[in-house]
Amino acid sequence: xxxxxxxxxxxxxxxxxxxxxxxxxxxxxxxxxxxxxxxxxxxxxxxxxxxxxxxxxxxxxxxxxxxxxxxxxxxxxxxxxxxxxxxxxxxxxxxxxxxxxxxxxxxxxxxxxxxxxxxxxxxxxxxxxxxxxxxxxxxxxxxxxxxxxxxxxxxxxxxxxxxxxxxxxxxxxxxxxxxxxxxxxxxxxxxxxxxxxxxxxxxxxxxxxxxxxxxxxxxxxxxxxxxxxxxxxxxxxxxxxxxxxxxxxxxxxxxxxxxxxxxxxxxxxxxxxxxxxxxxxxxxxxxxxxxxxxxxxxxxxxxxxxxxxxxxx
Amino acid sequence: xxxxxxxxxxxxxxxxxxxxxxxxxxxxxxxxxxxxxxxxxxxxxxxxxxxxxxxxxxxxxxxxxxxxxxxxxxxxxxxxxxxxxxxxxxxxxxxxxxxxxxxxxxxxxxxxxxxxxxxxxxxxxxxxxxxxxxxxxxxxxxxxxxxxxxxxxxxxxxxxxxxxxxxxxxxxxxxxxxxxxxxxxxxxxxxxxxxxxxxxxxxxxxxxxxxxxxxxxxxxxxxxxxxxxxxxxxxxxxxxxxxxxxxxxxxxxxxxxxxxxxxxxxxxxxxxxxxxxxxxxxxxxxxxxxxxxxxxxxxxxxxxxxxxxxxxxxxxxxxxxxxxxxxxxxxxxxxxx
Numbered sequence: 001x002x003x004x005x006x007x008x009x010x011x012x013x014x015x016x017x018x019x020x021x022x023x024x025x026x027x028x029x030x031x032x033x034x035x036x037x038x039x040x041x042x043x044x045x046x047x048x049x050x051x052x053x054x055x056x057x058x059x060x061x062x063x064x065x066x067x068x069x070x071x072x073x074x075x076x077x078x079x080x081x082x083x084x085x086x087x088x089x090x091x092x093x094x095x096x097x098x099x100x101x102x103x104x105x106x107x108x109x110x111x112x113x114x115x116x117x118x119x120x121x122x123x124x125x126x127x128x129x130x131x132x133x134x135x136x137x138x139x140x141x142x143x144x145x146x147x148x149x150x151x152x153x154x155x156x157x158x159x160x161x162x163x164x165x166x167x168x169x170x171x172x173x174x175x176x177x178x179x180x181x182x183x184x185x186x187x188x189x190x191x192x193x194x195x196x197x198x199x200x201x202x203x204x205x206x207x208x209x210x211x212x213x214x215x216x217x218x219x220x221x222x223x224x225x226x227x228x229x230x231x232x233x234x235x236x237x238x239x240x241x242x243x244x245x246x247x248x249x250x251x252x253x254x255x256x257x258x259x260x261x262x263x264x265x266x267x268x269x270x271x272x273x274x275x276x277x278x279x280x281x282x283x284x285x286x287x288x289x290x291x292x293x294x295x296x297x298x299x300x301x302x303x304x305x306x307x308x309x310x311x312x313x
Numbered sequence: 314x315x316x317x318x319x320x321x322x323x324x325x326x327x328x329x330x331x332x333x334x335x336x337x338x339x340x341x342x343x344x345x346x347x348x349x350x351x352x353x354x355x356x357x358x359x360x361x362x363x364x365x366x367x368x369x370x371x372x373x374x375x376x377x378x379x380x381x382x383x384x385x386x387x388x389x390x391x392x393x394x395x396x397x398x399x400x401x402x403x404x405x406x407x408x409x410x411x412x413x414x415x416x417x418x419x420x421x422x423x424x425x426x427x428x429x430x431x432x433x434x435x436x437x438x439x440x441x442x443x444x445x446x447x448x449x450x451x452x453x454x455x456x457x458x459x460x461x462x463x464x465x466x467x468x469x470x471x472x473x474x475x476x477x478x479x480x481x482x483x484x485x486x487x488x489x490x491x492x493x494x495x496x497x498x499x500x501x502x503x504x505x506x507x508x509x510x511x512x513x514x515x516x517x518x519x520x521x522x523x524x525x526x527x528x529x530x531x532x533x534x535x536x537x538x539x540x541x542x543x544x545x546x547x548x549x550x551x552x553x554x555x556x557x558x559x560x561x562x563x564x565x566x567x568x569x570x571x572x573x574x575x576x577x578x579x580x581x582x583x584x585x586x587x588x589x590x591x592x593x594x595x596x597x598x599x600x601x602x603x604x605x606x607x608x609x610x611x612x613x614x615x616x617x618x619x620x621x622x623x624x625x626x627x628x629x630x631x632x633x634x635x636x637x638x639x640x641x642x643x644x645x646x647x648x649x650x
Contacts, residue, residue, distance in 0.1 A: 039573070187619055
């Protein structure tokens, strides 16, 4: 009885081990959907999981969402201990607190793909996929400078005080400062519609003449537009947002004059990272390295390529 | 404030009148006046009707919620769930109206259905908080921290992680509720005023208001005085829920959308407005007009900071913090004497 049980257990363990060896588990750790852009990240991650698991039956994706850096570090431990992941695709909440947890996953032989926010120490990740915040600021600045002919008055609504926001803002200001365009003021609107509305109301009170608004983000831009409509000043200026929210891209496609363009910062980059990571386990093509996605200027001509009506963002 | 009595009568009465002025209660109002003076010095557009109405309209959401919070806090409770509740009710209201749009109802009928649903749901949500606290005998902090998380995740779920947007066919009909005027005064300001006046009457002129204060200052004594403590406390949360619902009815037409980031930290702003207004966090005493002043002050600080480039945008939070602490410090200092 006792002996046969032991044999049974040994066989079961062996069978289980073989099954594990045949399946490659890829952990995906992303921030919870707390605002529009992260909502897009969640949607694209789910899309990529469905597609990749159907295409490659030996791959399994486990998606975890976290509400804070500490929670994300806990998720990492669970992914390693419980799910026994072979690879990790992570969009770190913040760079500093997650560098060591990711490094320790790396030490245990996990293949690491980092998305969007780089880690604080070089050489940990095998693959890096990111948008380009500097180029996003530059593309926005170039459009506004060209459209205004190098002179005029603008206001800037910033995001949440973070490295991402600083990179965009600094790159934007570096191009705008040498021109005759005057930046009347910049204030934080926290990538939030309500804050965008209130900050813009106050800018409109304060400045009788504004030629353009750099809202940097599509959620902020939507708040800005309502404030402009309320003040009846929607015909005297234009607004440049960013990210690629479907409502804004639809507007660009339809030739909206208030928001004539959008600057892409695609939440779909999480799907790019998952696809690249999957290739590592299903093919021999070389994939190691850094993938920096363009921050494209979306105009009425190319908007259709970036319009995803099913995405929540 | 005391000017009429202060001039005419002879000296002793004059002194008496001056002594009767509740100076420590007036501190929030003095702080508000000071802010207005600073604002008008900083920018010529500050004192325009447009700007002042912008500020009052903005303060209406937090203000109306804070009127409800005044009852809860004076009754010795706390409600942390109001911001999440507002986000959830906004999302549910938009989804319901979108679903009804294009059916048998006219757009006005659809909006009225939405408003009715929100007011009803607000009452139910408030009652749920209240009953869990009084009948379930769970600390209000824990109950409402729990519902804070529940409402927030429900709205994220309803929105599929994105944003819930109101059908454009309904916006035209509903828009005037936020953007419209009555006698030159924006509708949300009227609503804020009406809620505040009704709240003040309920708190200061009815038996219910006296019971709330009695329970907040000493629940056991109130129980021996044959006050139905559980029922009265539950009702304060129901009032809070109704106030949140009224704020939502005014909020939705502003941007026509709700998402997981709607109403973030509104609970802290509402509680701050109540405390700045002179209500004791431990309960027992307080007044609605102080809460109104507190709510307006919070909006005014943000407005004044946006109207100037003197202070770096990195330091806005510091200035806000200092003004809030300062306003309450003055009050405490006088009461301590």
